[in-house]
Amino acid sequence: EAGVAQSPRYKIIEKRQSVAFWCNPISGHATLYWYQQILGQGPKLLIQFQNNGVVDDSQLPKDRFSAERLKGVDSTLKIQPAKLEDSAVYLCASSLSRYNEQFFGPGTRLTVL
Amino acid sequence: KQEVTQIPAALSVPEGENLVLNCSFTDSAIYNLQWFRQDPGKGLTSLLLIQSSQREQTSGRLNASLDKSSGRSTLYIAASQPGDSATYLCAVPVYNFNKFYFGSGTKLNVKP
Numbered sequence: 001e002a003g004v005a006q007s008p009r010y011k012i013i014e015k016r017q018s019v020a021f022w023c024n025p026i027s028g029h030a031t032l033y034w035y036q037q038i039l040g041q042g043p044k045l046l047i048q049f050q051n052n053g054v055v056d057d058s059q060l061p062k063d064r065f066s067a068e069r070l071k072g073v074d075s076t077l078k079i080q081p082a083k084l085e086d087s088a089v090y091l092c093a094s095s096l097s098r099y100n101e102q103f104f105g106p107g108t109r110l111t112v113l
Numbered sequence: 114k115q116e117v118t119q120i121p122a123a124l125s126v127p128e129g130e131n132l133v134l135n136c137s138f139t140d141s142a143i144y145n146l147q148w149f150r151q152d153p154g155k156g157l158t159s160l161l162l163i164q165s166s167q168r169e170q171t172s173g174r175l176n177a178s179l180d181k182s183s184g185r186s187t188l189y190i191a192a193s194q195p196g197d198s199a200t201y202l203c204a205v206p207v208y209n210f211n212k213f214y215f216g217s218g219t220k221l222n223v224k225p
Binding site for chain 1: 155158206216
């Protein structure tokens with residue numbers, strides 16, 4: 001069974017630029033999560049999707065971050081414009097449902113200069 | 114808001130030792146708790162998911178226990194090996210599973 005795929009693995013941008021991350025969850029997983037992990041901390045949930053609907057995005061900085069999950073499969077997370085404090089690893093995870101075990105992708109390491 | 118704490122932040126032990134990692138949470142109204150390991154530069158790997166109705170869950174040399182009333186979970190690793198070196202994180206959902214809260218992790222180093 002293929003795992004959660006993410007791309008790119010690494011991204012370096014200047015502040016005020018925009019960036020997008022892509023996630024392909026495990027086939028059949030209805031729930032998809034985006035997390036932000038700052039060095040030395042645990043992941044912080046940014047947004048949770050159930051199929052193509054948003055369950056919770058209360059911790060997503062909506063003035064600069066946006067996410068979508070068209071057709072309830074792949075998802076993209078965008079930052080525009082980026083700030084220095086957005087430097088982090090962005091992790092995507094999926095699960096059969098929100099009551100089930102979460103499986104994580106390898107993450108995208110973002111550096112904002 | 115749920116607060117999840119993991120102590121110690123770092124732990125170094127000689128190979129072969131049995132060890133216990135701790136996870137505490139402030140809101141005991143949880144449905145399950147999940148333990149993960151994270152290797153440097155990698156994503157998280159699920160180790161164990163323990164339901165609130167369970168007191169223990171085992172997988173190989175790993176055993177997780179859950180005590181909701183005291184707001185604690187422990188991850189027991191038997192006969193530790195250098196390959197167990199990683200950061201171990203615990204995560205709990207809030208009651209409606211809309212949010213998940215992670216601890217900051219315990220960084221384990223098992224010395225050969």
